[in-house]
Amino acid sequence: MTIRLALVRQRYNPFGGAERFVATTLEALMRKNDDLSLTLITRKWSGGELKHGVIECAPPYLGRLGRDRSFARCVQRTLARERFDLVQSHERIAGCDIFRAGDGVHAAWLEQRSRQQSLLGRIGTALSPWHRYTLAAERAMFADPRLRAVICISELVRDDIRRFYGVPEQKLHVIYNGIDLERYHPGLALEHRAEVRRQHGIPEAAPLFVYVGSGFERKGVAPLLAALSRAQATDSHLVVVGADKKLESYRQQAERLGLAERVVFTGGIKNVLPYYGAADAFVLPTLYEPLSNAVLEALACGLPCIVSDHCGAAELIEPGVNGHVCDALDVAALSAHLDRLAQPGVAAGMREAARAAVGHLGLAAMSERLLGLYRSLL
Known part of the structure; x- marks a missing residue:
């Protein structure tokens, strides 16, 4: 039938x-x-x-x-x-x-x-x-x-x-x-890590976080920038991938916080694969998100994720194993999570668990x- x-x-x-x-x-x-x-x-x-x-x-x-x-x-x-x-x-x-x-x-x-x-x-x-x-x-x-x-x-x-x-x-x-597990996979690091970092002047050894999402107010870009500015790991970098009508105001916020040299805003782009490949971890401190395809994609690429407790994808995160979860407006907790994943070898040690979290999806x-x-x- x-x-x-x-x-x-x-x-x-x-x-x-x-x-x-x-x-x-x-x-x-x-x-x-x-x-x-x-x-x-x-x-x-x-x-x-x-x-x-x-x-x-x-x-x-x-x-x-x-x-x-x-x-x-x-x-x-x-x-x-x-x-x-x-x-x-x-x-x-x-x-x-x-x-x-x-x-x-x-x-x-x-x-x-x-x-x-x-x-x-x-x-x-x-x-x-x-x-x-x-x-x-x-x-x-x-x-x-x-x-x-x-x-x-x-x-x-x-x-x-x-x-x-x-x-x-x-x-x-x-x-x-x-999630297309063949398209999103940990091997992207071998393909894109060195080139993307070279393009944006990000040192090979620097901890790199990637954010993917449009609608910066709801998805927490302002608290994320504030948390990065408070983090003790002053060599951490952030790439913000996504479109927003007020993107320029977020650039100005990054400058005021002294982050101009450590934060890249790409604007809206269709192919985010190179940025997953270049990053060590993913972060989305969204105020509300039913699930987030971007978190699923990042996990499939082997990236440990920091998400908020009102993001549906938090159900796939085991704190300390494949990422961390905190309140979207808790800047201090978010900053601490950034520092944990910026420690040498910590994010890399979570890659296998991150991929396994979405293996059934x-x-x-x-x-x-x-x-x-x-x-x-x-």
């Missing part, structure tokens, strides 16, 4: 982890099962040629609220017109069979965000039409009786959904993102779990 599956994702950004996951998942599912017919419903896709059907939902809009609301309405009209066996949405849209919570729980994100906001900032968030719409859409989607399953990309996401919306346990399925394993869920629902 051919399963007609529709995947809903509003947009594709080649620098976004969630969007890259959709592209990877589509191809992995198509390779895994000839009886699966895939259709992508999207506003805009700029990720390259697709080997499956695409339905564009691109009504005109004004502003972020208008963008999300108009897309949701267009998707709902499309689903009423088309006939699919299953509809899996990666957006907060009621009327779908499956919701993949790849962006986490908006209510949980706002809870964490409020920790670093001023009183006026919290009031502004509470009054924001877009945040109010997103929370209402999230609430309506989880309460919709047509929702039959939720793919939680970490236990963190599952627990947040239960806590905020009381979704029954039987609807919640934890399926971690798959290959693309084939993820595809099997997804297909098993689809078949159970049918």
Whole structure:
């Protein structure tokens, strides 16, 4: 029996982890099962040629609220017109069979965000039409009786959904993102370490941390810079890979902290493999992150990782074995973790354990779990 599956994702950004996951998942599912017919419903896709059907939902809009609301309405009209066996949405849209919570729980994100906001900032968030719409859409989607399953990309996401919306346990399925273990591997160090360090003037023996992610405020670049400036290992370097509208202000922060010679900002780049290969360890002190593909990639490359306790990937970290975990805003703890991994031989001694942490998360394993869920629902 051919399963007609529709995947809903509003947009594709080649620098976004969630969007890259959709592209990877589509191809992995198509390779895994000839009886699966895939259709992508999207506003805009700029990720390259697709080997499956695409339905564009691109009504005109004004502003972020208008963008999300108009897309949701267009998707709902499309689903009423088309006939699919299953509809899996990666957006907060009621009327779908499956919701993949790849962006986490908006209510949980706002809870964490409020920790670093001023009183006026919290009031502004509470009054924001877009945040109010997103929370209402999230609430309506989880309460919709047509929702039959939720793919939680970490236990963190599952627990947040239960806590905020009381979704029954039987609807919640934890399926971690798959990782291409052949593309991301410890051998990248042999290919890229020397050249990348030469390009950026980083000494071969200097401890090098890499950060990968866009949206610096949420993902903790400011606390990371502060922690690096406090670290006792004054030869440690940091490469920040990712795009941000305020990137220049973070460069200025690094200069004020005396880090201009030890921090490199690359901006958004599509191929991050050379930087994984050049680094000794990975760091992502994010305020809220449902999982983080970048952490999975770094672990697969044999890099011990420092992550926050509100990052789903913290579930894969065994402190002192393949990395460390701390509160996103605890600059002192983050600085201490940087110093531990900067000690000679410490990060290198964790490489094998880092790789082993994601050895069970290959693309084939993820595809099997997804297909098993689809078949159970049918």
